[in-house]
Each structure stands twice: as structure tokens, then as C-alpha cells.
Amino acid sequence: MWKGEIFAQLGSIIATFVFIKAILERYLPHQLRNSFQKQFQTFFSFLSPYIQITFNEFTGERFMQSEAYSAIETYLSSNSSAQAKRLKADIVKNSTQSLSLSMDDNEEVAAEFEGVKVYWASGKNISKTQQINDENRFYKLRFHKKHRNFIIKTYLDHVLKEGKLIKIKTRQRRLFTNSSSKWSHVPFEHPATFQTIAMEPEKRRDIVNDLLKFSKGEEFYAKIGRAWKRGYLLYGPPGTGKSTMIAAMANLLSYDIYDLELTSVKDNTELKKLLIATSSKSIIVIEDIDCSVDLTAQRANKRADQEQNESKNSSKITLSGLLNFIDGLWSACGGERIIVFTTNYVEKLDPALIRRGRMDKHIELSYCGFEGFKVLAKNYLDLEWHYMFSRIEDLLGRIEITPADVAEILMPAGNVEICLKNLISTLEGVEETIPGAAESGASYNQVELD
Numbered sequence: 287m288w289k290g291e292i293f294a295q296l297g298s299i300i301a302t303f304v305f306i307k308a309i310l311e312r313y314l315p316h317q318l319r320n321s322f323q324k325q326f327q328t329f330f331s332f333l334s335p336y337i338q339i340t341f342n343e344f345t346g347e348r349f350m351q352s353e354a355y356s357a358i359e360t361y362l363s364s365n366s367s368a369q370a371k372r373l374k375a376d377i378v379k380n381s382t383q384s385l386s387l388s389m390d391d392n393e394e395v396a397a398e399f400e401g402v403k404v405y406w407a408s409g410k411n412i413s414k415t416q417q418i419n420d421e422n423r424f425y426k427l428r429f430h431k432k433h434r435n436f437i438i439k440t441y442l443d444h445v446l447k448e449g450k451l452i453k454i455k456t457r458q459r460r461l462f463t464n465s466s467s468k469w470s471h472v473p474f475e476h477p478a479t480f481q482t483i484a485m486e487p488e489k490r491r492d493i494v495n496d497l498l499k500f501s502k503g504e505e506f507y508a509k510i511g512r513a514w515k516r517g518y519l520l521y522g523p524p525g526t527g528k529s530t531m532i533a534a535m536a537n538l539l540s541y542d543i544y545d546l547e548l549t550s551v552k553d554n555t556e557l558k559k560l561l562i563a564t565s566s567k568s569i570i571v572i573e574d575i576d577c578s579v580d581l582t583a584q585r586a587n588k589r590a591d592q593e594q595n596e597s598k599n600s601s602k603i604t605l606s607g608l609l610n611f612i613d614g615l616w617s618a619c620g621g622e623r624i625i626v627f628t629t630n631y632v633e634k635l636d637p638a639l640i641r642r643g644r645m646d647k648h649i650e651l652s653y654c655g656f657e658g659f660k661v662l663a664k665n666y667l668d669l670e671w672h673y674m675f676s677r678i679e680d681l682l683g684r685i686e687i688t689p690a691d692v693a694e695i696l697m698p699a700g701n702v703e704i705c706l707k708n709l710i711s712t713l714e715g716v717e718e719t720i721p722g723a724a725e726s727g728a729s730y731n732q733v734e735l736d
């Protein structure tokens with residue numbers, strides 16, 4: 287009886303303490319709150335069966351946000367934060383501009399993972415250094431001590447991995463361009479996808495599978511001892527979708543694009559610097575590679591005086607520099623990079639540049655076939671089938687026309703019949719203008735040029 291009374295008294299004292307703590311934590315100014323929390327925790331820690339881990343936003347180096355903090359923030363935003371009573375909202379600058387909710391300072395949410403309950407709390411420390419209020423936010427993870435091993439080995443690993451993955455998927459992707467030895471970037475917002483590219487379904491599947499296999503290949507590349515990179519050569523006439531496919535690749539894999547303009551790179555050293563400054567999960571693109579590498583040779587043919595003037599600022603990228611760029615340097619900078627060359631004239635390229643191993647996959651993009659046309663009709667006109675399709679199939683079998691030109695004709699949508707008739711009359715026009723076209727075929731380009 288006497289003992290029971292003591293326990294009851296003790297219980298009500300603790301309850302009062304906890305109540306006062308909660309009130310004070312909410313209404314005390316930051317500076318006082320921090321020191322109060324510390325005192326309170328030291329006093330009660332010996333009674334508590336809980337373990338607590340703190341993840342600070344900044345550790346060591348100032349201005350560099352801790353990777354763990356940022357992964358936890360992302361993880362909680364998409365998993366638990368919505369349960370909090372007070373939330374912070376922000377627009378995430380990704381392609382969809384969605385609203386991201388995270389818990390406000392001094393909130394706590396409960397979460398459960400594989401049957402184990404954990405509590406995440408957020409807060410901030412404020413320290414005054416040189417008249418500047420330095421804010422250091424943190425997350426605190428609280429869990430029962432009997433789950434210590436599970437939390438540290440399994441749960442935290444899960445949170446960090448998952449957080450990083452969500453971050454990659456929802457980040458604002460960027461399109462980098464180079465002016466001399468520096469990259470600058472703009473948001474990358476090209477809407478192209480593999481579904482909207484006009485090409486044979488089988489070829490498309492093959493490319494998509496190849497890309498996905500590459501992106502999941504970290505362990506495989508490590509096992510065979512090769513740098514985690516892959517080279518693609520896209521070739522074909524202008525307007526067949528080479529640049530569009532690069533955008534679709536970046537969208538498929540959520541990679542950034544580095545559009546490398548070789549003509550504004552001074553020399554091989556600058557090229558090396560640019561490559562080293564690229565990040566992983568990116569596609570490095572060199573468009574019209576035939577023009578870019580030929581540059582020095584073209585310059586050499588110019589009149590001597592002109593050449594003298596130009597030599598000061600002319601590009602001194604050499605073929606061997608470029609080959610080194612593709613092979614050797616990769617090993618120096620982490621993995622997960624794709625390099626894409628495009629050209630209109632594959633036959634002009636030096637074989638050394640495009641041999642397998644450097645450019646692993648050669649993809650030809652060509653004139654619009656019937657399969658390609660069906661994709662465009664679906665995208666531009668929302669049309670799966672039409673009685674005029676058979677005539678179009680017949681004509682496309684003989685007349686070369688680029689997907690870009692077909693798209694242009696289908697563009698002024700509104701009336702399906704008019705668009706299809708326009709396409710047919712354009713193709714028939716080629717047959718009429720070019721002698722022998724009906725038997726041996728012809729190209730829309732020929733008519734355009736005439």
C-alpha cells in the first residue's frame with residue numbers, strides 16, 4: 287500500500303514532467319529549447335529503453351549538405367511526413383513541378399518497417415557565429431533498444447538507398463552545354479519518349495532493353511572489370527530522329543545530358559577537363575561527329591594567312607585526343623555514363639572512332655516506313671487505322687521521306703482526312719516529278735532540292 291502510493295506519486299511526477307516538457311518545447315525560444323532538451327534528456331535517459339540517432343544536415347564541411355540527411359528527408363517526404371500535424375510545403379523543381387511535403391521543425395512521426403516501430407523527429411540547432419545565426423537542422427531516429435541491430439544494419443540501409451533512389455527519379459534533370467572549358471546548364475524538359483519515336487517496334491524494343499540492361503549493370507561491369515559506360519553511334523539522314531532519340535534515352539533512364547560542342551573546345555587538355563567535370567548518370571553527346579573531328583583537316587586546307595589568324599583560337603582537338611577521351615579517361619571518373627555520337631555520314635567516319643568497344647552499338651535511323659508512320663499517326667492524329675493507310679503503305683514502300691517531313695504534314699491536326707490526303711498527294715507528287723520513281727523509288731528530298 288505504502289509502496290503503491292510511492293509509485294503512484296512517482297508516476298504523476300513523471301507525467302507532469304513530460305507534460306511540462308512538451309509545452310516548453312513548443313513555446314520556448316530556440317536557444318532556450320535546445321539547452322532545455324539536453325538537460326531533460328540527460329536526466330531521463332537512464333530510465334528510457336529507447337535509443338536515439340541524430341543525423342545533422344551539415345557535418346564537418348559547411349555548405350555541403352550531408353548525403354544521409356538529404357536522403358532521409360526525401361525518404362520521409364514520400365513515406366511518413368504526411369502523417370505529421372505540422373508540415374512544410376515546397377515545389378519540387380522536376381518535370382512535373384509537384385508539391386513536396388516534409389514535416390516541420392520539432393515534429394515527430396511514427397513509422398513501421400517489417401513490424402518494427404520507429405519514430406522520426408525533426409528539429410534545428412541555432413548557433414551564433416560572427417553575428418550570423420547558423421541553423422543546423424537534424425533528424426532524430428528513436429527506436430527500442432531491442433531492435434538495435436536490425437535498425438542499424440537493415441532499416442537505415444533501406445532508408446538511405448530508397449531516399450537516394452527517389453531523389454534521382456524526381457530531381458530536375460539538366461541539359462549541359464559547354465562554352466570553352468566550362469559547362470553551363472538549363473533545365474532539361476524535352477518530352478520525347480521511345481513510344482513517340484517513329485521506328486519499327488522490334489528495333490525500339492531492342493534499344494530500350496539494351497539501355498535498361500546497361501543502367502542496371504553496375505555489378506556486371508564490376509565483375510568483368512570494365513568501366514561502366516556504353517557508346518552509341520546514331521546515324522542517318524537529317525530529320526530521322528537522332529536528336530529526338532537522345533532525349534528519349536535521357537528520359538527513359540532519368541539521366542542528364544551533356545551536349546559537347548567540340549568546335550568550341552580549344553584543345554585536348556580542355557576536352558579532358560570537360561569530361562572529368564561530368565557527373566554519373568549522364569549522356570555525353572557529340573552531334574555531327576564527322577564535322578567536328580574533320581575540323582582541323584578543313585582548317586589546314588585554308589589559305590596560309592587565314593590559317594595563321596585562326597590558329598590562335600582554332601580547335602586543336604585531334605582524333606587521337608578524342609579516342610583517348612573515349613577510352614582511357616573513362617576509368618578515371620566513376621561510372622554510369624553513356625556517350626552518343628551522331629552523324630549524317632557514317633561512311634565518312636574514321637573506323638578507329640567507331641569500332642566496337644568504343645561505340646558498342648550502331649543504330650541506323652532511316653526514312654519513314656509504314657510502321658514508323660503508324661506511330662506518328664497515333665501520336666499526331668490519335669489514329670490507329672484508316673482506309674487510306676493501305677495507299678500510304680504502298681507509297682512509303684517506294685518513296686523515301688523522313689519522319690520529320692511526315693510529322694510536318696500531319697502537324698496541322700484537326701481534320702484527319704485532310705492530313706492523310708496531304709500526305710498521299712505529297713508522296714504521289716514525288717512519283718510524278720521524278721521519272722522512274724514508281725518503279726525504282728525516289729526521295730522526297732530530291733523534289734525539295736529541285
Ligand SMILES: Nc1ncnc2c1ncn2[C@@H]1O[C@H](COP(=O)(O)OP(=O)(O)OP(=O)(O)O)[C@@H](O)[C@H]1O
Nearest residue numbers: 482483484523524525526527528529530689690693
Ligand atoms: N523517328 C521519329 N519519330 C518521331 N518524330 C521524329 C522522328 N524523326 C524526326 N522526328 C521529328 O522531326 C524533328 C527533327 O528530328 P531530329 O532533330 O531528331 O532529327 P535528327 O535526325 O537529329 O536530324 P539532324 O541530322 O538534322 O540533326 C523532331 O522535332 C521530331 O519531332
Ligand SMILES: [Mg+2]
Nearest residue numbers: 528529530573
Ligand atoms: Mg539532330
